[in-house]
Amino acid sequence: MIDGLTCYNWAPGNEATRGEQALKNDRAMNDFLQGVERRALKMAELATGNRDDAMEIVQDTMLGLVRRYADRPDQEWKPLFYRILQSRINDFHRRRAVRQKVMALMPTGAEGSDEDPIEQAPAGEQVEPVATLQRELANESMLAAIAALPGRQQQAFMLRAWEGMSVADTAIAMRCSDGSVKTHYSRAVKALQAALASLFDSDATA
């Protein structure tokens, strides 16, 4: 019987062993994707401001990893996965910028728009969270501050601080040098510290 598992890495020889190996690889890929999918979705959501767009980006990222890099050693999957994710997010921003330029040319576009100005606010704006908020509000403030970071700083911060990736792996994911990663990360930390100063003060006094 020919099925996908036995055909994977097919060659004359011990097909049972190869089938088991393929099954093991599929499980490894499934486990890997399961381990990163929620974080990837959150990163994409913070970057795009929309869960549906984020979901599409994550789905494309998963397919991209499987199609192009499934045969790579599984230690390489994480930086490659986030590299594809960041690439998809950048593509999203480029498409949105083009769409906004086109919409700006339309005479009826600007006035009377129903779009939420907060959602449309460009990345990099300062967020002033209230100092003494409850836990949920503090979390929201933190997420808002992260979402307001410029794109590259946001990527560097989330990959390094949250995903725990090394500088080298983050550089692979972001397609830049180690030095650039450090710069973006450092600026992100400073921007967050400034934006959340009041939150820090209350946390320190607690």
Next chain:
Amino acid sequence: METQSNHASEDTLITLANDSLDESVSHFDAATLSRLNRARQAAVAERVQSPLRRFLVPVAAAAFAGIAAVVAVPMLNVNPPIPVESQFSAAEDAELVENLDIVLWLMEPEDHAS
């Protein structure tokens, strides 16, 4: 001293950020989790199909080329021209020669006039 304070502040920031982010992903609604699950399953299925496709595509291409060769070669193989003489039977040959004689006789005006 200031550096230690900065480190402490950075560590606190990272801890708070990670807590916030972890909490946010732990509260995804069921529909979102279901969509994530479907996306993952589709991706893993692609992994199973891709090697199968890699194996089947060359086989299918070779089979198609073979079939095309079997079908196309006889069509391209033009039959050699049959010699004119062999296109007519002996009876037809005699009739043709006879007709030709008549034509030639008609084309001789002097003999015909006499």
